[in-house]
Amino acid sequence: MPKFTLSKLTKMRQDGKRADDVLFSEQRTNILLKMGDHYKKKANSIYSEMRSRGFVSKNQKLRLTQNHIHRITNIYENAILQGDPSAVAVPYNEDELQDVKDAQLSNSVLEWARNSNDWESRKARNVHDFVNIGEVFGKIRFDYDLGQTIGVDSEGKEVKAGEFVVDRVFGFDMKRDPNARSEEENPWWIHEQMMDIDEFKDLIKEFAPDQTKNVSTAGKGTLKIFDANTGEYRETQDQTLVYELFVKPSPKFPKGWYVMFYENAIIHQGKLPFGIYPIVVEGFDEMTTSPRSASIIRVCRPYQVEINRASSKMAEHQITLGDDKVYIQKGTKLSNGGYLHGVRAFQVSGKEPIIQAGRNGAQYLDYKQSQVQEMYEAADLAFILQEKENQGDPFQLLFRSMKEKKRFVKYAEKYERFEIKVAKTILQMARHYLTDHHVIKIAGRTEAVNVSEFKRTTDAGFNIKVKPQSGDISSQFGKILSTTQTLQYASGQLQPDQIGKLIKNLPFGNEEQIFSTLTVDDDNAVNDILALDRGEMPQVGLFDNHEFTIKSLSHRMKKSDFKFLSPEIQSNYQEKLNQHELVYTQQQQAIQQANMGMIPMGGFLTTVNTSWFNPTSNRVERVKIPSEAISWLMQKLNEQGKFNEELEQLPDQAQAQIAQNGIQNSQPQADNVIEIGPQAR
Numbered sequence: 240m241p242k243f244t245l246s247k248l249t250k251m252r253q254d255g256k257r258a259d260d261v262l263f264s265e266q267r268t269n270i271l272l273k274m275g276d277h278y279k280k281k282a283n284s285i286y287s288e289m290r291s292r293g294f295v296s297k298n299q300k301l302r303l304t305q306n307h308i309h310r311i312t313n314i315y316e317n318a319i320l321q322g323d324p325s326a327v328a329v330p331y332n333e334d335e336l337q338d339v340k341d342a343q344l345s346n347s348v349l350e351w352a353r354n355s356n357d358w359e360s361r362k363a364r365n366v367h368d369f370v371n372i373g374e375v376f377g378k379i380r381f382d383y384d385l386g387q388t389i390g391v392d393s394e395g396k397e398v399k400a401g402e403f404v405v406d407r408v409f410g411f412d413m414k415r416d417p418n419a420r421s422e423e424e425n426p427w428w429i430h431e432q433m434m435d436i437d438e439f440k441d442l443i444k445e446f447a448p449d450q451t452k453n454v455s456t457a458g459k460g461t462l463k464i465f466d467a468n469t470g471e472y473r474e475t476q477d478q479t480l481v482y483e484l485f486v487k488p489s490p491k492f493p494k495g496w497y498v499m500f501y502e503n504a505i506i507h508q509g510k511l512p513f514g515i516y517p518i519v520v521e522g523f524d525e526m527t528t529s530p531r532s533a534s535i536i537r538v539c540r541p542y543q544v545e546i547n548r549a550s551s552k553m554a555e556h557q558i559t560l561g562d563d564k565v566y567i568q569k570g571t572k573l574s575n576g577g578y579l580h581g582v583r584a585f586q587v588s589g590k591e592p593i594i595q596a597g598r599n600g601a602q603y604l605d606y607k608q609s610q611v612q613e614m615y616e617a618a619d620l621a622f623i624l625q626e627k628e629n630q631g632d633p634f635q636l637l638f639r640s641m642k643e644k645k646r647f648v649k650y651a652e653k654y655e656r657f658e659i660k661v662a663k664t665i666l667q668m669a670r671h672y673l674t675d676h677h678v679i680k681i682a683g684r685t686e687a688v689n690v691s692e693f694k695r696t697t698d699a700g701f702n703i704k705v706k707p708q709s710g711d712i713s714s715q716f717g718k719i720l721s722t723t724q725t726l727q728y729a730s731g732q733l734q735p736d737q738i739g740k741l742i743k744n745l746p747f748g749n750e751e752q753i754f755s756t757l758t759v760d761d762d763n764a765v766n767d768i769l770a771l772d773r774g775e776m777p778q779v780g781l782f783d784n785h786e787f788t789i790k791s792l793s794h795r796m797k798k799s800d801f802k803f804l805s806p807e808i809q810s811n812y813q814e815k816l817n818q819h820e821l822v823y824t825q826q827q828q829a830i831q832q833a834n835m836g837m838i839p840m841g842g843f844l845t846t847v848n849t850s851w852f853n854p855t856s857n858r859v860e861r862v863k864i865p866s867e868a869i870s871w872l873m874q875k876l877n878e879q880g881k882f883n884e885e886l887e888q889l890p891d892q893a894q895a896q897i898a899q900n901g902i903q904n905s906q907p908q909a910d911n912v913i914e915i916g917p918q919a920r
Contacts, residue, residue, distance in 0.1 A: 255414030263411040275306040318647035324655045326662035373534035374410035381672040422530040430483040446507040521657035542614035549607035553600030560598035567592045760784040764791035785823040842866030
């Protein structure tokens with residue numbers, strides 16, 4: 240495998256920086272424009288002097304900011320976040336239990352990763368970068384220093400379980416191949432980051448101990464860096480620049496490649512862990528023939544410049560020519576006159592004074608308003624400036640909301656693609672990094688038997704597909720309506736486990752413990768079928784619902800792909816079905832025998848419509864039976880009819896087998912008794 244030299248890495252970094260220098264400057268400026276810092280120099284004291292003295296210095300221009308960019312970017316951010324974009328794993332084939340179970344476990348892993356990364360707040364910052372910088376990056380890694388403590392090592396130090404971390408990466412810190420024309424064609428990214436000197440020294444000691452002498456000089460002097468939190472440049476003395484090269488898997492690099500280096504030496508390089516590329520990126524507005532993207536601020540910037548200029552000129556006119564002026568002829572005297580309530584008089588001797596009204600810069604107002612209108616039109620937000628119509632009609636309000644939501648579909652879908660990429664990468668890594676402890680803790684102890692089911696494949700897309708999911712209230716409300724209507728009109732024809740599944744799918748009713756009694760039989764049957772498909776032979780449980788399990792096994796054996804399973808697995812299925820049929824028959828017979836006993840003889844005698852020969856009187860007489868005996872007979876007949884109804888719901892083959900078992904068990908035989916015990920689920 241070819242290795243990179245320091246000179247080659249330095250050239251790659253410099254070429255990548257040179258290719259996007261203008262874009263990096265624009266991205267950093269976008270953050271300043273968002274916060275209203277439109278001018279480099281701040282002169283509040285000068286502005287105060289202008290207002291107090293009433294003039295504008297020739298050496299200083301009055302610069303005001305009316306920041307519409309802040310409002311426009313906020314509208315885009317809120318429109319994207321309002322839909323609560325996310326990603327969910329769904330079965331690649333809905334009819335395959337393996338795919339269904341894999342999707343369930345994958346969603347549990349994704350939910351755990353989101354919670355450990357505080358994804359709700361992270362999502363807002365990601366959307367902020369997506370809209371304002373124009374690009375949203377994520378670097379996914381597994382940190383063994385995080386998570387719960389699972390033990391101690393030989394030195395007595397705590398051992399953590401580990402967690403996934405999605406690092407926030409800014410677009411101006413990422414360098415790319417200058418020859419790439421799209422993100423798909425871009426073979427590598429170089430991440431430029433600041434690292435504390437002490438942490439950097441630890442890395443050198445671990446991976447490149449021969450460079451320890453050079454590290455002592457790496458932190459000398461000052462570095463001027465851009466602080467994305469404050470939007471300003473600052474100097475630092477306790478940090479150093481470190482670069483990370485991520486090469487995508489390709490024919491030349493089948494497992495990808497990773498290099499960490501700094502200006503003096505290479506710290507570490509090698510294949511990407513498990514060949515999984517950890518960098519995900521999505522852009523706002525794509526730039527033709529470039530893998531980079533631009534922000535909506537690029538569209539707004541020229542209009543904002545003109546709005547600020549017009550506002551500054553209006554303020555300048557108000558300061559210099561704002562007050563009214565009185566012109567009197569030379570020699571004319573002006574003095575105070577008398578005072579009355581609400582009246583103030585002046586005495587004039589000579590020619591009448593001339594009064595000139597002050598200027599407020601109104602000549603710039605129409606131009607400024609036209610620039611504001613054009614700016615919102617260019618950003619496709621002209622409807623924001625329109626007068627709101629009467630919103631009393633709920634249908635009109637709903638239509639208006641849907642119409643306005645369509646304006647942001649393009650960018651909402653782009654950010655959804657970023658969520659999908661993050662989810663896919665985490666799931667690919669999960670199959671390698673997560674231990675059985677992780678999966679059981681994340682999905683629950685009931686899924687302990689399916690850990691191997693989750694980790695048996697290396698291709699996350701083979702069993703599941705990750706698709707976008709909208710979590711806004713309108714989508715959730717639609718799910719509620721459809722589910723409740725199904726429960727209302729079809730609940731009489733549904734089994735309890737089916738009703739439990741529908742209720743668990745409600746957005747605000749997904750509580751496993753509340754409805755677990757309705758779905759426990761289905762969960763156990765699914766786990767047994769998955770175990771059988773893997774070649775295992777699960778035992779018959781003490782509290783199994785044998786009737787439900789017989790139906791589930793029979794349904795699985797009817798599927799067209801069952802004949803393609805190995806003979807051993809097919810034999811296990813048949814044996815498992817026979818065991819449940821035999822136990823079901825034994826239980827029903829035991830119940831019947833327990834209920835049988837002496838026929839009650841109490842109550843009044845009732846004549847029935849039949850006759851019998853009485854040997855005592857030597858004649859045929861009408862039959863008279865005690866009323867309690869008749870009630871007992873009717874109860875037994877009803878119980879027998881209920882058992883027959885349950886039996887008729889089973890497949891024909893199962894009915895025949897149960898009937899045969901009943902005949903065989905008419906006489907006690909030790910060989911036909913199957914021992915059952917508690918089965919851990």
